[in-house]
Amino acid sequence: MKKHNTQIIIIGGGLAGLEAAKWLVQYHYKVVVMEQEKIAGGHVVNWHSLYPGGIRGDELINNIFLTKDSMVQILTNQRVTKVEKRDNFFWVHTSQGERLFAEAVLLTTGFKLFNAALKEELGYGIFPNVVTSAEVEQILASRMKPPWQLPPRKVAIIHCVGSRDMKAGNMYCSKVCCMAGVKTAIHFNQQYPMCKVYNFYMDLRMHGNSYEALYLKAQTEYGVQFIRGRVSELSADQYGRLVLKSEDTLLGKPLKLTVDVVVLMVGMEQRKGLVVSDRGKELAAFDGQHFYEPLNAYDDAHKTCLPGLFLGGACKGPMSATEVIVDARAAVQVIDQYLQNN
Amino acid sequence: MVKFGFSVKDNREINLDEKEPFVIEAGVVDVAEVDRCIFCGACSAVCPQLFSTGLSFRKQLLSARRGLTSELKIAAGECLMCNKCQLVCPRDINIRAIWLNLLTSNI
Amino acid sequence: MQFDWFVIPFVVGLVFLIGQLGRIYVPWFIKLSREEKEMIRRHWWSRRTLGAVKEIIQECLLHRRIFRINPPLGFMHLSFALGWFLLIITGKLEALFYTHDALNPLWYPLFFKYFEPGRHAFFGESVFIQLMDFWLLVILGGQSIAVVKRLWPGKVGAKKKVQHAVYNRVALMSLWAIFPLRLLAESVTVSYYGGGGFLTGTLGTLLAEVPGIERSQPVLWWAYSIALGCFFVAMPFSRYMHIPTEVLLILFRRWGIKNNLVAHTMSEVELLSCSACGMCLEVCPLNEQELVASQPVYFLERLRMGWTKPSDLWKCLNCGRCEAVCPVLVKANTIRLKEKQKVLPAITPAEGERVKIPAIGQGRLLLYSGCMGKLVPSVRQAMDVVLRHAGLDYQWLDDRGNICCGRPLLLSGQVDRGMAVLKQLENTIREIGPDILVTTCPICYNMINKYAALPFTEVLHHTEFLAGLIHDNRLKVEAHKEKLVFHDPCELGRQSGIYEQPREILRCIGRLVEPQDNKAMSRCCGGALSGLMVDMSEKVALSEATRNSLLSSGAQKIITACPLCRKTLGRQANVPVLDVAEELIRHLSLSNQETAKEKSPPERAFIS
């Protein structure tokens, strides 16, 4: 089989897409990565640090690029609007009206962040010092100017914004934000040593190796306060500080806290706008209302109902960076197997 | 009498073997709706009465689940019926209707 | 001979009816409060009574209001009411002219054709004969529309068919039987003796061909009388009580008696005045979604029967669309609120239901965002921007803790507690003593405006206040081309009558477009406080429908003036949903601050 002529298109040049491309090229396939932004790298490239080890996001992406083969073609500023299945190949349509040929397509479209302005009671977009977790990563990575002038003395981190919430239409846990919340608390303390951080959580989901240890570190070394209660009301006092109201649900008592900065741990959501059609018929499973469903969650976790169309990374549901890498590599294996048998 | 330096209180344990976990009467409000609660405290956080009378739906419901229903009726009488709680509840529980149900029933 | 045994059912029915009317009406007069009795005494011999008579003719006979909304239905009501009324009057006159005796028995004019068959030469006989037939025809015409409406409601422009309770069906059946039976009975008599008009005469001639028809004559007259008797017996328990009660209602209203939270009699008068016409059914947003049957037509019917369910009381948005179209002007939601009150146990308002609010300095301009406002901090933020721009000094009442206006409690049926909470708020406001109180929430506005006693404070909704600022040139704004549509919050529009001020503001900052249902017929956002037992799925459906109706105007943004509407409509909307103040701050002219200072120094109060 002439692998060099077999073209695979990867939609989404984030962590999953790049990692999969890197490995598919090692298998001697011709790989095209379509990225809608100006540069590839996805969300991760902006991240200040990735838990558990604390590697910078751009560093991780660069590591992948360093090993990249010339056979990987990365097309940026290319928004894919439609993936069309023909007999045993695909047409991939872009917003510029072009169409590319592929024998297999891997969707690594990742996720989009919950729009925190929808939970208007939390004041995002109204009070400048209410920021999302994504913005904090950029601020801590010095990629963005912080909205505060003086070093914050008190910071509140609010978990589960837009996750586990029927009202927001997201009935799932975004999985990474608990850990990211603890990590952010530590980073605030490292950057602003006088800072006191309060985490408001519903449940703390510290799954996996070394996560619990990080939680312990936040408690003992940095004195982070963990308060069980969901914040649902936020206002500003006359000095522009933010006043939170909550119930300390472990004590059953009302709680009021005035802070300088509020960080909202926004959840993950599926991206909309990609149409997948099978011989002219649009597939409802790809309407962008929910995360993409693979055939099953066990041994066919990368295949879809369309043979030749594969899924990788966080378009299947919330995932941490480490999980994304593992998942992308596994997808490579499945794609290779499919193309060998065809 | 032997003095221990402390006094022994009544047994304070929640005995789920003895008390039937309380379920709010069906009829007006879907009981299943109450079952959705994750005791997050968002409802009580916005409740205008939490700060004045200590009204907390979360606490009352959790107590009721453990068979402690003595304060339920009083709590129902404290609600201002403003519906802020339902607006923020992540599980969308119609809390006012449950209070109202309690007021009109004879639990 | 002026008697036959068959008149008995009619007479018994009529006597029973009069007795029942006495039983129902007399306690009403007794229960009237001192002030109400005084009002009747003062007004009954005045021009108000004349006005009432005019209105009775217009509404009880001609049914003008129904006519305006739905002409076929109006004609149906008109032909029944006016036809029957004139049939009775003409019959009386006919008997009077024939006998020259005003004191003939009650039943005599009714069964005139039976007692005085054949032709008689008395003054105007032929006119009477034709006229009586004509009125009968009018009634039968109306009746055929009624039959069509029952069978195919769509044909007469009624979207929904009202499902009636059993008493009503008995009454309806006997009512429908009366006039065809009368026609048949008279025609058979005429076929034998002659002397019919254009209707009975023709039918009589045709029937004369049927052999042995004369034997059916007593049967038909008996049936006619029984139908009348049945109707009179069923009437006090059925919706047809509205016929006599509406007359009383109009008189009472003209004499100045109102239906409110404390009125005893008037609620009952209105309750029995509802004709179950079903107009309210058509406009209720809950009904459009095929969701529930708590509309006044059903709710009041069940209330008359004593069968109300919790969903009748709490599965209603209190949006007031039903009241806006009711031809009888029944205040169904006031009646509903009083029923809620009866169902709930009396909870004495606790002493110190609120935290004690510390007094801080005096303020001439006081702002109040209310409970709901706290969930939408952007509105308060926007008001801060506007007021700073206008160079005004103000403070927020809400900074003193969690203050509620009590309206949610009131709407849920706990009226006394609601009023107690309002009293607390009122005391706090008095302590501060502002000249102007501006609320950003129509719910609070409605409550404070209606029930709080604040003689030295002008209570304004923020749209009124902002419109005033723009009008007085204290706020300079720049217009833009965006199409804006205003969603009338129920509590602000229908319940407080503020429609124009928000629109004035929008006209100054953009292009105002109007949806199909606006102002008095605007649709509820679905989140109304009163909809205590309206489920989330129903609320979502309601707000979806409302949003679509608003966007049918081609607007790019939905603007409203209520934190609750904004929140309800905004969730899942694909266009921005904003408060008037939020939209306003995007179009403040930058040079505003200086000009505002020149024009009028900030020391001067806004309204003096």
Ligand code: SF4
């Ligand atoms: S990971 Fe934690 S913060 Fe994130 S959604 Fe789950 S419970 Fe909430």
Ligand code: SF4
């Ligand atoms: S907000 Fe809802 S889920 Fe959370 S504690 Fe209250 S009722 Fe339960």
Ligand code: SF4
């Ligand atoms: S409706 Fe009752 S329980 Fe809910 S927030 Fe208002 S006062 Fe509290």
Ligand code: SF4
């Ligand atoms: S309440 Fe008014 S509109 Fe509704 S059925 Fe009765 S009379 Fe008709």
Ligand code: SF4
């Ligand atoms: S107030 Fe509104 S929701 Fe209630 S019955 Fe009338 S129209 Fe329907």
